[in-house]
Amino acid sequence: SQTIHQWPATLVQPVGSPLSLECTVEGTSNPNLYWYRQAAGRGLQLLFYSVGIGQISSEVPQNLSASRPQDRQFILSSKKLLLSDSGFYLCAWLGRPGSNYGYTFGSGTRLTVV
Amino acid sequence: AQTVTQSQPEMSVQEAETVTLSCTYDTSESDYYLFWYKQPPSRQMILVIRQEAYKQQNATENRFSVNFQKAAKSFSLKISDSQLGDAAMYFCAKLIQGAQKLVFGQGTRLTINP
Numbered sequence: 021s022q023t024i025h026q027w028p029a030t031l032v033q034p035v036g037s038p039l040s041l042e043c044t045v046e047g048t049s050n051p052n053l054y055w056y057r058q059a060a061g062r063g064l065q066l067l068f069y070s071v072g073i074g075q076i077s078s079e080v081p082q083n084l085s086a087s088r089p090q091d092r093q094f095i096l097s098s099k100k101l102l103l104s105d106s107g108f109y110l111c112a113w114l115g116r117p118g119s120n121y122g123y124t125f126g127s128g129t130r131l132t133v134v
Numbered sequence: 135a136q137t138v139t140q141s142q143p144e145m146s147v148q149e150a151e152t153v154t155l156s157c158t159y160d161t162s163e164s165d166y167y168l169f170w171y172k173q174p175p176s177r178q179m180i181l182v183i184r185q186e187a188y189k190q191q192n193a194t195e196n197r198f199s200v201n202f203q204k205a206a207k208s209f210s211l212k213i214s215d216s217q218l219g220d221a222a223m224y225f226c227a228k229l230i231q232g233a234q235k236l237v238f239g240q241g242t243r244l245t246i247n248p
Contacts, residue, residue, distance in 0.1 A: 054235070062240065062241070063225065063238045063239060063240040069233075069234075077233075079235075108177060114234055114236075123179075123227075124181075127176075128177050128178070
């Protein structure tokens, strides 16, 4: 079965520090992968998505970047965090059309920039 | 740009009663997927129900069903026999074909009164 792992679960970082959030998927190959951010009490905003190794599409220009060094690994990074980067970050993958078609989400990372 | 609108920021219902959450969307596509996701206090995103636009029959999953009105671009979620565990944020979402990006509404916070 397919599973998605996301870590860390919680992170408190000072302004100006770097960031690296990792997401890995098991049980599938060449998945579409996505990073979303959710501000408190708000909807989900798509940040980046990837359809393959080294292929990254950015939805919103900002202080973040993404990379996909391996087929089932998706990394969200920042060189210098801003206060506005605080939020809840979710990784997701899109399954194949069929009975289970849809996004499956990781458990999320709560990032607080102080 | 394709948008998803949830006009009810908050809803409440008595336990064991039925509640309907509203969702409308904008699209020029003829075939697409719609979803309802549940986000409990743990913030894990859980797929509740899926609807394929080319299917006229409304999707059902146990106590959850949808009223899909394609011409009106409406996709409401009905929860029957509400239970305390149904308390959560509910997000309506549409999958954009081609890019396969999921666009979310702003969510409806559902409270279940015992």
